[in-house]
Amino acid sequence: MLRFKSLTWRLVFLHIVAVAVVAIFLPLVLFWLLTSEVNHLHRDAMRDQAGVLGERLAVKPDGSLTLNLPDSLKDLYSEAYGRYQYEILDQSGRVLFSSHKNGEPIVRPDGSPPGAIAGASVSKDVGEQTVRIQVAEDLAHRDVIIDDIIANFFRRVGWITIPVLLILLATDIIIFRRAIAPLVRASEEAKSIGPARTDVRLPTHKIPSEILPLVTAVNQALDRLEDGFRVQRQFTADAAHQLRTPLAILQTRIETLGDDGGTRELHADIESMSRIVRQLLEIAELDTLVLDPSETADLRAVCAEVVGSIAPYALAGSKDIALRGTNDPVCIRGNAEMLQRAIFNLAENAIKYTARETSVDVEVNDDGSVRVRDCGPGIPAGERGLIFQRFWRGDRRRTDGAGLGLSIVREVVEDHSATVAVENLPSGGAQFTLRFQLAGEMPADKRQHS
Amino acid sequence: MRLLIVEDNIELARLVAASLATAGYETDVVGSVGEARDAVRSVKYAAMILDLNLPDGDGLSLLVELRRRMDPLPVLVLTARDGLQDRVTGLRNGADDYLAKPFAVVELVARLEAILRRPGQLLGSSLNLANLVYDTESRQIFIDGIPRVFSARETSVLEILLRRQGRVVPKKNVEDHIFGLTGEVASNAVEVYVSRLRKQLGEYGAKILIHTIRGVGYLMAEEK
Numbered sequence: 001m002l003r004f005k006s007l008t009w010r011l012v013f014l015h016i017v018a019v020a021v022v023a024i025f026l027p028l029v030l031f032w033l034l035t036s037e038v039n040h041l042h043r044d045a046m047r048d049q050a051g052v053l054g055e056r057l058a059v060k061p062d063g064s065l066t067l068n069l070p071d072s073l074k075d076l077y078s079e080a081y082g083r084y085q086y087e088i089l090d091q092s093g094r095v096l097f098s099s100h101k102n103g104e105p106i107v108r109p110d111g112s113p114p115g116a117i118a119g120a121s122v123s124k125d126v127g128e129q130t131v132r133i134q135v136a137e138d139l140a141h142r143d144v145i146i147d148d149i150i151a152n153f154f155r156r157v158g159w160i161t162i163p164v165l166l167i168l169l170a171t172d173i174i175i176f177r178r179a180i181a182p183l184v185r186a187s188e189e190a191k192s193i194g195p196a197r198t199d200v201r202l203p204t205h206k207i208p209s210e211i212l213p214l215v216t217a218v219n220q221a222l223d224r225l226e227d228g229f230r231v232q233r234q235f236t237a238d239a240a241h242q243l244r245t246p247l248a249i250l251q252t253r254i255e256t257l258g259d260d261g262g263t264r265e266l267h268a269d270i271e272s273m274s275r276i277v278r279q280l281l282e283i284a285e286l287d288t289l290v291l292d293p294s295e296t297a298d299l300r301a302v303c304a305e306v307v308g309s310i311a312p313y314a315l316a317g318s319k320d321i322a323l324r325g326t327n328d329p330v331c332i333r334g335n336a337e338m339l340q341r342a343i344f345n346l347a348e349n350a351i352k353y354t355a356r357e358t359s360v361d362v363e364v365n366d367d368g369s370v371r372v373r374d375c376g377p378g379i380p381a382g383e384r385g386l387i388f389q390r391f392w393r394g395d396r397r398r399t400d401g402a403g404l405g406l407s408i409v410r411e412v413v414e415d416h417s418a419t420v421a422v423e424n425l426p427s428g429g430a431q432f433t434l435r436f437q438l439a440g441e442m443p444a445d446k447r448q449h450s
Numbered sequence: 451m452r453l454l455i456v457e458d459n460i461e462l463a464r465l466v467a468a469s470l471a472t473a474g475y476e477t478d479v480v481g482s483v484g485e486a487r488d489a490v491r492s493v494k495y496a497a498m499i500l501d502l503n504l505p506d507g508d509g510l511s512l513l514v515e516l517r518r519r520m521d522p523l524p525v526l527v528l529t530a531r532d533g534l535q536d537r538v539t540g541l542r543n544g545a546d547d548y549l550a551k552p553f554a555v556v557e558l559v560a561r562l563e564a565i566l567r568r569p570g571q572l573l574g575s576s577l578n579l580a581n582l583v584y585d586t587e588s589r590q591i592f593i594d595g596i597p598r599v600f601s602a603r604e605t606s607v608l609e610i611l612l613r614r615q616g617r618v619v620p621k622k623n624v625e626d627h628i629f630g631l632t633g634e635v636a637s638n639a640v641e642v643y644v645s646r647l648r649k650q651l652g653e654y655g656a657k658i659l660i661h662t663i664r665g666v667g668y669l670m671a672e673e674k
Contacts, residue, residue: 245459255554256468307618308663309618311669312671315669
């Protein structure tokens, strides 16, 4: 059997099969019914005629029978007319009267007439004997109107079943689609479910009761998944929190040691560990955070804050950082705090890789884009797709990062339906470009519908 | 000067107290919201270092309580919580500053002193950086102990940068600080004053640098 992915098409296919079967058999059955009804009518007519003949039988004084047919009846059964025949037999089967001369029985002993004739047989008591009166009609000469109806049944009447069945099919397709509509809506809803949106449940409103158990089961499975996700996120967040206090103790204790050899390295170790802990927390938060689509942020203000907060670290490493581009606010769709983290991670990365005595540029443009440029070694073309993965580190020998910074950038970008592009500058160094949606613009996915 | 440390981790509290003692502060350590509430009622502290995750409740609730009864006690929030909303919530609830764990004690002390030097707070009126001393009351500037004369506007620029030394001061803030909120300001006025200040500091031998963070503002730091 054919396999259809679509429930509608499966139903429609089965329906077409059923309609085809009905379209073939319904006319046949109707034809059979019509034919048998016609035969029935004929037999009744024959029986009536036999009754009329019976009334013309009379008993002679010698006990024998006589048949007095009026001329009108004689004409009806005349061999010249050739349509009707009769025979009257006695109990022993001897022919007493017959419309034809050859004396062959017109009705077989089993009651069915031989050849293309149809007839009826009735018994009648006349005087002291019982006779059988048989009347037959030659089918070759039957009633022309009725025969025409039967002969033209398929051409004149039978075809009506086809359009009726087609209309039924079309109606049923509409009914199927309507019945499936709540499922289509449920699937649309299901599309939005992801790690960041585990709160979505399939609507049970209007779902057919046969499918409701499935939808309910899916919703319950989602409940359990959400629990799992929450426990996981909570664990990440708790673990990061719990690490912070011991790190603080460690850092403070090292500070009390004074400036003996080695403490500088220990501080650097603690700093990179602290950064990993901070980034793990950020990731755990980003996973749960749902962006309010109406929220807007001033991209320039966000970048100014990022540049301001990174500047002391940059200066400490004999590097510089500058904010360039427009001086006016750039209002985009998004959450300022999240944007700040993404841009902070890009700028922090840029400061890490840019050479000493060079500058990192953060450029804000009024089209909603931010460019972060450094004067470092750039990023090999083969690695550009990989750098946004969690725990990716371009240089495994470096120990000052866990490779989480850019994955945070990617997550923020995805949450904001923004884009991120990486390229190497002709002068060397990498340039990251983030493009956000201006606050006045419709989101890209909604724009197509309007 | 006495500080209150509200921190439930005894080891961390002890270490912070020891470091603050080295920096010249006396401290009392409590480990819960309840104890902190009692301590604040009975002793007049110069400032409070407040952890947020405490065994008997949220440190923020104590902060809200203090501010509701108009207690101006400077509070530096110190916490492992550093979530998207936590910092904002903390500051909005009346924290004077916020430091996430882990932190450098040097940073803690610097932030504390910045809070304590705010108008009306207890720490002395002088701001120091390298060989420069600035008296916020007399608005006098000493370099290597020698009083130097700066114009009123340049002194204002110096003061605001000095108060937030090591951190970037947005150009807009400098502008507001010099000219107030009224009056037209020439677009390059701040640049002019900063460059004059920079030149004079150089002439007087101050070991201080004013970094320009292009597009953002200025940062004052010790010359290395």
